[in-house]
Amino acid sequence: QVQLVESGGGLVQAGGSLRLSCATSGNVFVINSRAWFRQAPGKQREFVARLLDDGSTHYTDSVKGRFTISGDTAKNTFSLRMNSLKAEDTAVYFCNIIVRGYDYWGQGTQVTVSS
Numbered sequence: 001q002v003q004l005v006e007s008g009g010g011l012v013q014a015g016g017s018l019r020l021s022c023a024t025s026g027n028v029f030v031i032n033s034r035a036w037f038r039q040a041p042g043k044q045r046e047f048v049a050r051l052l053d054d055g056s057t058h059y060t061d062s063v064k065g066r067f068t069i070s071g072d073t074a075k076n077t078f079s080l081r082m083n084s085l086k087a088e089d090t091a092v093y094f095c096n097i098i099v100r101g102y103d104y105w106g107q108g109t110q111v112t113v114s115s
Contacts, residue, residue, distance in 0.1 A: 002026035009109030022095030038091035
């Protein structure tokens with residue numbers, strides 16, 4: 001059974017930084033994609049960043065230059081470093097992996113940016 005557990009969320013002032021981590025366990029020997037999504041109150045879940053198995057990364061425009069996704073395959077974890085945080089980054093952040101065409105999600109971690 002595949003499990004994902006996020007950590008690192010919290011309250012930060014605008015302009016500050018946070019690092020989110022996602023620990024994966026279970027049958028995750030072949031992860032094709034590692035990603036972060038977020039969902040703000042009253043809004044749909046949206047894509048934030050993705051790390052593909054070829055090492056390429058992709059970001060939504062609003063976080064380019066501020067957020068960095070990275071992975072540690074030896075530790076089965078991946079992270080999202082968030083700098084220059086803005087009030088509009090406030091949301092519940094979810095990690096996601098795709099394994100052999102199947103999506104798996106974490107339970108989410110709250111990030112609140114105060115202005």
